[in-house]
Amino acid sequence: MNVPGTPKPRVAVHKFSSCDGCQLAFLNLGEELLRLAERVDLVHFAEAGPLDPDTDADIAFVEGSMSTPEDLERIRRIREHSRMLVAIGACATAGGIQALRNDADAAGWAAAIYSHPEAIASLAHSTPIASHVKVDFELWGCPVSGRQILAVVNALLLGVGPRDNGDKVCTECKRNGYPCVMVSRGIACMGPVTRAGCGALCPGLGRDCYGCYGPVENANTDALAAQFALQGLDPQAVVRRFRSINSQAPVFLAAANKAGRRRDG
Ligand code: SF4
Ligand code: SF4
Ligand code: SF4
Known part of the structure; x- marks a missing residue:
């Protein structure tokens, strides 16, 4: 809960290999997003405007899988700068649809499709965030729903752990x-x-x-x-x-x- 006179919690939204659909779940919150923006400082959210990828955050939402060598460097920096890290969406929690290449000849595909495959810096496997850094909570879905995101933000702002839905x-x-x-x-x-x-x-x-x-x-x-x-x-x-x-x-x-x-x- 934000107490008057104290700094607002800092929230960042980061993107890795993904289609942006889970970030759109944020943007589709519409008025709810505006109300959320009154309670928190959105310090980094490239799709919505604020750009400060290496800034400190109380809650960092991370969309996308680890697919390039640069991703591995960046997620470690984000982890160092974030108090809570929440992986959102199937890409971030399970590697996403792009992980279908994990069982395929990914290099062969790139060679068959691109005239300069050597220009593509892609890891052979697409992997979830939790395979590389500590993740505090995972929100599954492709895409996640705005309702889930709000529930997580509200829980974390109240200082309680978000509830994982055990139903099928x-x-x-x-x-x-x-x-x-x-x-x-x-x-x-x-x-x-x-x-x-x-x-x-x-x-x-x-x-x-x-x-x-x-x-x-x-x-x-x-x-x-x-x-x-x-x-x-x-x-x-x-x-x-x-x-x-x-x-x-x-x-x-x-x-x-x-x-x-x-x-x-
Ligand atoms: S029913 Fe729900 S979980 Fe199943 S595919 Fe559709 S959106 Fe996804
Ligand atoms: S989980 Fe689905 S909707 Fe979300 S970024 Fe990945 S592909 Fe897009
Ligand atoms: S009740 Fe039937 S239709 Fe509904 S999710 Fe289960 S198997 Fe699918």
Whole structure:
């Protein structure tokens, strides 16, 4: 809580390899962002205006994965200058969609596409922030929602730890009274193993969840993979369900590898 006469908490928003969608979740807060700006000093947020990347911050939000050698240097500087570091979005928490290259011949792809691949300084793997520096809290999603961001900021400003949602998407789906696409239409849905937070957005629109909020705690991926097989998905299709936006989340990675062994064996 900001006490009159004391400096406002300093908040920074940093970007690494990403599509900017999670920063847009900030900007889409609209009036809420203006109200937030009265309670904190936004000291660095390139997409919104303030530029001071090496400044000290009480809370640093970090979007994007570690994909270049320069990223590794910069995240260490940010960590040194930040009291709390919050990773936001699938790129920052699990390497993002760009981590699909982790299992591919990334150098071969660059050589096939670019006339001067030597100009590209890219690491062979895209990795989450927590693989390199201490992260105080992770907000999953692709993109995260503005509601989640506000909840984290409010909790940290009140001096309490942000609450991690332990529910799965199915719980939100049921609470909202949405028909189950897996039961009613036989569509393979990742909701049973995906953490809640989006309000079951996709089932609410009559389509399957594809797991963008990452694995829920104690995700039973074996049972879901078996259910997918019963629905007629071949092992390669099951691999693709788990190897998507959050392919490097350990639980999804293990499930994809297990399905891959069934495909190959
Ligand atoms: S998590 Fe998704 S929306 Fe957020 S920056 Fe990465 S790709 Fe964009
Ligand atoms: S539609 Fe998906 S998220 Fe909703 S209850 Fe069915 S399996 Fe769960
Ligand atoms: S329903 Fe699943 S894929 Fe859709 S927004 Fe929510 S977590 Fe992401």
